[in-house]
Amino acid sequence: MWTWFHRLASPPTFYRLANLLTPWLLALALALLAIGVYGGLYLAPADYQQGDAFRIIYVHVPAAALSLSIYMTMAVAGGIALIWRMKLAEIAVVTAAPIGASFTALALITGMLWGKPTWGAYWVWDARLTSELVLLFLYLGVIGLNQAYSDARTAARACAWLALVGVINVPIVHYSVQWWNSLHQGSTILSIDGIAKPKISGPMLWPLLLTLAGFYLFFGAALLRRMQNEVLLREKNARWVQELFAI
């Protein structure tokens, strides 16, 4: 298994594997998103309290879940980068940050657009909203830190430290609705209780599961593409890159 792991960590093997996987991940992601969004907008019934405004759930919840998962991914990759000094893990930390920042911003803005018709306000300094905003600042910090160093490996290691330190905010975001009084509703499916006894009816649930899966697969494809670019940039003088693009 370790041999396979080390072979995968080699830039040329990773580049070729990513080339193979990305189109499939992307195609599957877009198909799931298309079906999920159609189901959410046209097939799911309106909520008895929130009416049609609840349909924002099909983009807000996947974006919010992804914002936390991407930061967790960065922290794990950061740990691997710092302990084993694996180049691909360093690359994963710095390339996941812009994707994570975009989905965190999306979660915040779609949350505001959901909050206005539901709570009567676009923004409240609630524990969930504030901790999610802190998460966006952490992502921006990683992006800024990466650009502050001229040496890519030093920058990546600094980003790995920030990813590891900042990961403390992830459980705070997730459990904020339980730890503090909050306007924000609790987890719908992302809890043990929620999986055993979903708090959402079947016709409303399946489009959400599809858009969730679609967002995660899309993240996989986007991350692989960005990692490929970074690998190319770092290895541009390596023989395998020169051979790959020899005219």
Added chain:
Amino acid sequence: MNPKYAFFIWSSYALTALVLLWNLISPALTRKALLNKISAGNGDPESDE
């Protein structure tokens, strides 16, 4: 769909589409620029840019 909520719902979905598009287009443009640079530097072993 209740027109009272249309602005909030469609804005959310339009923003989502923009974020997904940006995540597709941005790496594609970077890749294109990078491949041009690599191809241009192929005949020049001293090239480090």
